[in-house]
Amino acid sequence: MVNPLNVTYITFDGFVELHKYKYLFFVVIFTAYVLIICFNVTIMCLIWIHKNLHEPMYIFIAALLMNSVLYSTDIYPKLLIDVLSVKETTTYPICLSQSFIYYTLSGSEFLLLSAMSYDRYVSICKPLQYPTIMKKATVSVFLVLAWIVPVFEITVLVVLYANMKICSYTLKGIFCNSSIFTLQCVRSAVISLYGVLMLLNIGVFPLIFILFSYTRILIISYRSCKSVRRKAAQTCLPHLLVLINFSCFITYDVVVVRLEPDFPQHVRLIMTLQTILYHPLFNPIIYGLKMKEISKHLKNLFSQVKSH
Structure with a gap:
């Protein structure tokens, strides 16, 4: 649909019987957003306040949690507006902007998890060299690269999409993700090739590096004493759980959505809600729960709240 001012509008077609359950959808989405903000900001503040958490591992965790807040803020406010609207629409430039932020933060997530795996590798496999390798300057460089590299790579993709002619104006989803690929009149080989290269660069290669790092950690831990194995389990298990969780959702978003499988609409909605809710x-x-020092500070915080 194109209006007289030549503004292209995109309609979302991912909600199921929204007219009947709009207020239920609104309450669920609003509650989820509030919980996401509260949970993530609480732990970020604990890391900021307590000096014993000013270590590279916790700094990377704080960066991941900030990513979660920004990721959710990119999606949830627009969802809340759409749920209460007569028709769920957006303009094509805003749709591109939302997908830009969404995939920039997704790329940052993999790079931050890569930095965390390297930090754990040095800590467990080269403990004597840890202070000299993981200096503040090194951590700062990792953080900057984790956010800057995806920005540049996704910008190129957004520019390519912005110059493409679109013939479809309906997205089979509830927000702008890789499904905007289906709006093109003609599938661009350049966009497809660049998308694959970008996915390799900020998704697959970091994932391979993470798996390699944790494999080395597993081998060293197996050969070491019980205390080293315990340390490896306590600090690496949470990162691996987050990695597995995030990788599954990104695989669905990038691969399954682009393949356009003939899923029932309610199944597609449930899977999309899981993608934006669980992670x-x-x-x-x-x-x-799993990081000992953070858990200890959380318990102290809750005990103080109860005492008041």
């Missing part, structure tokens, strides 16, 4: 809620819960 940003899963991160703070895993780190809050």
